Amino acid sequence: MSEQFSQLAQEASNWAIPVIFVLIVVFGAIKRVKVYEVFVEGAKEGFNVGVKIIPYLVAILVGIAIFRSSGAMDFLTAGLAPLLEPLGVPPEVLPMAFIRPLSGSGALGVMTEGMKTHGADSLIGNMLSTMMGSTETTFYVLAVYFGSVGLRKTRHALPACLLGDVAGLTMAIVICNLVFR
Amino acid sequence: MINWIWLGLIVFGVVIAAATGRMDVLTKAVFDAAKTAVELCIGLIGIMALWLGMMRIAEQAGLTAILGRILRPIMVRLFPDVPADHPAMGSMISNIAANMLGLGNSATALGLKAMQDLQSLNPDKETATDAMVIFMAINTTAITIIPATVIALRVSAGSTNPTSIIGTTLIACSTATVVAVTSAKLLQRHRAYRREQSHE
Incomplete structure (x- = not known):
């Protein structure tokens, strides 16, 4: 079915x-x-738009690459896990929460890896899948969209969108704890 | 804010890499990322041209105006600064619809068309308008009716119930959208983000 x-x-x-x-x-x-x-x-117009985005995307992707390759995420995950576990956040899903707004392919990797280790139909597997779909790759989207029209001053775009990410990821964890446990 | 986050990503990343001895990995990642960024943009050019062409036909035929009219009551409330008959309304709706259907790059191309239309209403070409930020809030929390990629990966991971997450995903991403749009509406009046003196 x-x-x-x-x-x-x-x-x-x-x-x-x-x-x-x-x-x-x-x-x-x-x-x-x-x-x-x-x-x-x-x-x-297609060509101009594509070329216009390049500097914005280079800036954002390089920033994210530095953060990811440094192992800073393991550091954050290890620090936050003991605080969040009593609230129903399995430590295994924390990397997803950090990477989802930063990198789409990175998040897909975390999801696939997690499903391989814990099973796709486990609580963690379902939670990772739901978190994956709960929001978009915020930094990438903002860079591409604002870059395409040459905007540099983004005002409240980032804080508003990141609040949305936090809400979506939190709701994903809460709802999965209710439905799949 | 984006200035601080970007600075943070770089400084925090380099310090941690120095402490954990991963400078070689980091250096390679930096150059790979710069290369990927350009490849992504070049890849987008063809799709962008395709959709800009199609949308031009749709516009001249009056199709986007029809789209705009259907959802007028919602759109006017969400984007009070955009005239109800403006092409931006139609292109924003096509982008949101394409996102809902999970059309990936096509959705992006339509979204960039919408940004161009919104930019034509912008008096200050370097600063985002309220309408643009609301549009980004909807976009970065994109509601997908059927998360096809996730379902496909669940199938290949051996799930016996790959579609189990459709309901939970819908609830989570609608929450994200509501919170992002509400925050955008509330923050646009905040002193730090007001247009006249926005300093970011």
């Missing part, structure tokens, strides 16, 4: 983009838009 469901989900996302393309092009043609010419006109 759930196997079929995940196949269905896969199928749906295979269909989504071609269907959207057809919809746009056909609707455009009906409205007498010169579809090819207008497409090319719009697509021109």
